[in-house]
Amino acid sequence: MLTKTSFQGKLTKTEDLFIPFIVAGDPSPELTIQFALRLQEEGADVLELGVPYSDPLADGPTIQRAAQRALKSGMSLRKAIELVPKLREHGLEIPVVIFTYYNPVLQIGHEEFFQLLGENGVEGLLIPDLPFEESEEIRNRSEEKGIEFISLVAPNSDQRIKQIAEHAKGFLYCVSSLGVTGERKEMSAEALAFIEKVRQYSQVPVAVGFGISTNDHVQLVRNHADGVIIGSKIIRLIEAEIENIEKGRMDEALKHFTKEIRALVQ
Amino acid sequence: MLQVFPDLKGRYGDFGGKYVPETLMGPLQELEEALDQAMADPAFLEEYHHVLKEYAGRPTSLSYADKLTGHLGGAKIYLKREDLNHTGAHKLNNAIGQALLAKRMGKEKIIAETGAGQHGVASATVAAKFGLQCIVFMGEEDIRRQELNVFRMKLLGAEVVSVSSGNGTLKDATNEAIRYWVANCEDHFYLIGSVVGPHPYPRMVRDFQRIIGDESKRQFLEVEKELPDRIFACVGGGSNAMGIFYPFLGDTSELIGVEAAGKGMDTPEHAATLSKGTPGVIHGSMTYLMQDENGQITEPYSISAGLDYPGIGPEHAHLFQTKQVRYEAITDKEALDALKLLTQMEGIIPAIESAHALAQAFKEAPQMSQNETILINLSGRGDKDMATLMEHFQEEV
Numbered sequence: 001m002l003t004k005t006s007f008q009g010k011l012t013k014t015e016d017l018f019i020p021f022i023v024a025g026d027p028s029p030e031l032t033i034q035f036a037l038r039l040q041e042e043g044a045d046v047l048e049l050g051v052p053y054s055d056p057l058a059d060g061p062t063i064q065r066a067a068q069r070a071l072k073s074g075m076s077l078r079k080a081i082e083l084v085p086k087l088r089e090h091g092l093e094i095p096v097v098i099f100t101y102y103n104p105v106l107q108i109g110h111e112e113f114f115q116l117l118g119e120n121g122v123e124g125l126l127i128p129d130l131p132f133e134e135s136e137e138i139r140n141r142s143e144e145k146g147i148e149f150i151s152l153v154a155p156n157s158d159q160r161i162k163q164i165a166e167h168a169k170g171f172l173y174c175v176s177s178l179g180v181t182g183e184r185k186e187m188s189a190e191a192l193a194f195i196e197k198v199r200q201y202s203q204v205p206v207a208v209g210f211g212i213s214t215n216d217h218v219q220l221v222r223n224h225a226d227g228v229i230i231g232s233k234i235i236r237l238i239e240a241e242i243e244n245i246e247k248g249r250m251d252e253a254l255k256h257f258t259k260e261i262r263a264l265v266q
Numbered sequence: 267m268l269q270v271f272p273d274l275k276g277r278y279g280d281f282g283g284k285y286v287p288e289t290l291m292g293p294l295q296e297l298e299e300a301l302d303q304a305m306a307d308p309a310f311l312e313e314y315h316h317v318l319k320e321y322a323g324r325p326t327s328l329s330y331a332d333k334l335t336g337h338l339g340g341a342k343i344y345l346k347r348e349d350l351n352h353t354g355a356h357k358l359n360n361a362i363g364q365a366l367l368a369k370r371m372g373k374e375k376i377i378a379e380t381g382a383g384q385h386g387v388a389s390a391t392v393a394a395k396f397g398l399q400c401i402v403f404m405g406e407e408d409i410r411r412q413e414l415n416v417f418r419m420k421l422l423g424a425e426v427v428s429v430s431s432g433n434g435t436l437k438d439a440t441n442e443a444i445r446y447w448v449a450n451c452e453d454h455f456y457l458i459g460s461v462v463g464p465h466p467y468p469r470m471v472r473d474f475q476r477i478i479g480d481e482s483k484r485q486f487l488e489v490e491k492e493l494p495d496r497i498f499a500c501v502g503g504g505s506n507a508m509g510i511f512y513p514f515l516g517d518t519s520e521l522i523g524v525e526a527a528g529k530g531m532d533t534p535e536h537a538a539t540l541s542k543g544t545p546g547v548i549h550g551s552m553t554y555l556m557q558d559e560n561g562q563i564t565e566p567y568s569i570s571a572g573l574d575y576p577g578i579g580p581e582h583a584h585l586f587q588t589k590q591v592r593y594e595a596i597t598d599k600e601a602l603d604a605l606k607l608l609t610q611m612e613g614i615i616p617a618i619e620s621a622h623a624l625a626q627a628f629k630e631a632p633q634m635s636q637n638e639t640i641l642i643n644l645s646g647r648g649d650k651d652m653a654t655l656m657e658h659f660q661e662e663v
């Protein structure tokens with residue numbers, strides 16, 4: 001049985017989670033707030049707020065482009081954390097996970113970084129280039145501050161799956177290409193076996209991400225996991241509205257974005 | 267007693283480690299296990315040394331630069347001639363070691379990143395030699411600057427992938443090679459060109475390059491009956507320097523690593539990572555790097571593409587912090603002057619990278635006594651730099 005998930009009491013649901021990822025400042029801090037609110041309206045349970053980085057090793061071209069746009073808009077780790085209370089002012093209630101590479105955290109320093117997370121009411125933290133072996137201090141500090149440190153697990157994590165899953169907080173991020181090829185509408189046997197194995201050890205909801213871009217994918221994941229994480233697809237939907245935004249057609253952009261998100265996750 | 271680095275977590279004191287996405291932890295574990303087994307297998311080491319001897323042409327010479335020594339009027343200057351290694355630089359030593367390991371692991375495809383193209387050429391060379399497929403990632407700006415090496419790689423049968431992200435240089439090519447490896451790690455081996463990246467790469471590359479120092483030590487003792495007083499090597503990522511320094515750590519020789527000061531240390535255009543950078547994480551390793559106040563990695567500059575890298579191997583960061591190696595920086599102009607001096611005094615055209623080590627040694631040699639000795643790692647030859655050299659020297663020659 002899954003334990004009640006927390007995020008400082010803001011997430012009590014343990015299944016059918018929709019976890020979108022957007023990059024803070026893409027294409028501007030003001031629009032990040034607007035897109036986040038629309039995602040909440042369409043049923044997002046947790047918001048992964050990405051911090052743009054010059055050298056994002058774990059990201060493909062779509063998120064790299066978003067990071068470049070956000071860096072141009074002046075975004076930084078500190079400003080992304082400070083965006084969280086502004087999101088709240090505008091009505092965002094769902095928990096926020098700050099998704100950042102490790103180097104910017106090091107430049108602020110662990111002590112000040114956690115102080116910032118606390119002061120600005122951040123509920124979760126994900127550092128994609130900080131694997132279990134390197135994350136002990138950050139995990140301990142997160143625990144002290146009541147911040148969920150989100151762990152990732154991959155199909156090739158093998159013997160490490162048990163250790164990672166048992167220590168997981170908040171939700172467990174399963175990095176899995178679905179094995180969906182062409183017209184196939186089922187997940188591959190390997191992907192299913194992997195998710196089953198993870199669920200066996202995890203005390204928190206298991207959410208699947210990477211490469212989820214259609215409503216069919218979403219439905220498939222819902223059948224087998226507790227949550228779906230969608231990143232690149234949402235970034236592409238934002239990207240598609242940039243022309244509208246630049247021409248000042250803000251309402252149209254947000255309306256169209258909302259419609260697309262609804263079609264994706266309904 | 268010297269402590270042995272790296273430790274079990276892949277750390278050199280405060281530096282090193284594995285700061286990589288979870289998807290790479292499995293492949294790195296697999297690599298580490300295969301590497302440990304290979305390095306403990308006499309048959310593997312024998313094959314590596316056999317290929318170095320009969321294919322690469324090792325041992326490379328130790329040359330006494332007599333005219334230059336007389337000209338500078340101080341310490342005796344010796345050159346370790348990695349320029350005579352097959353393909354023209356020290357890079358091949360490491361490429362041979364890793365290609366043999368790839369084969370042993372049953373990986374038929376290798377991935378490499380390259381800046382100036384020297385490591386790309388070395389990788390394409392071993393791929394041809396050992397029957398492996400080879401994909402080389404290279405920044406689009408570097409492809410433009412290093413046309414000749416791009417053609418060499420293609421002629422050797424490698425696929426060269428142009429990388430347009432970032433500024434299209436070595437840093438970006440490395441990012442893209444790592445991303446490609448993440449997606450294709452089951453049947454691909456990532457052949458890193460320097461002592462950088464996550465554990466066990468810095469250790470592996472050092473151990474495949476220490477042949478430079480092992481040979482130098484033996485050759486030097488034969489000629490001079492004692493160890494050199496000072497050893498100089500240029501440092502970008504730092505593989506030729508780790509290679510020559512490592513067997514001398516703890517000995518009496520003073521070790522000097524020379525970074526690229528580019529257009530000057532008082533300008534933003536340099537690649538002097540240790541002198542001007544700060545600690546952080548780049549390409550999976552805790553080390554020194556060049557970055558802005560928000561922790562975004564910045565672009566370095568050097569006339570030499572091989573030193574044009576914003577990070578440095580974690581073991582260098584450790585040797586810097588513990589003051590076991592002294593690090594200096596040399597400008598483009600100083601390097602070019604040293605290149606010309608060596609060329610005209612000794613009939614050896616060095617790579618611009620290696621000329622940085624020469625320039626620092628030439629500064630210090632006249633201050634030393636004639637009883638003292640200097641060893642310089644001449645890490646590569648200058649053939650690849652002819653276009654740049656023509657631009658700079660055309661009017662003078």
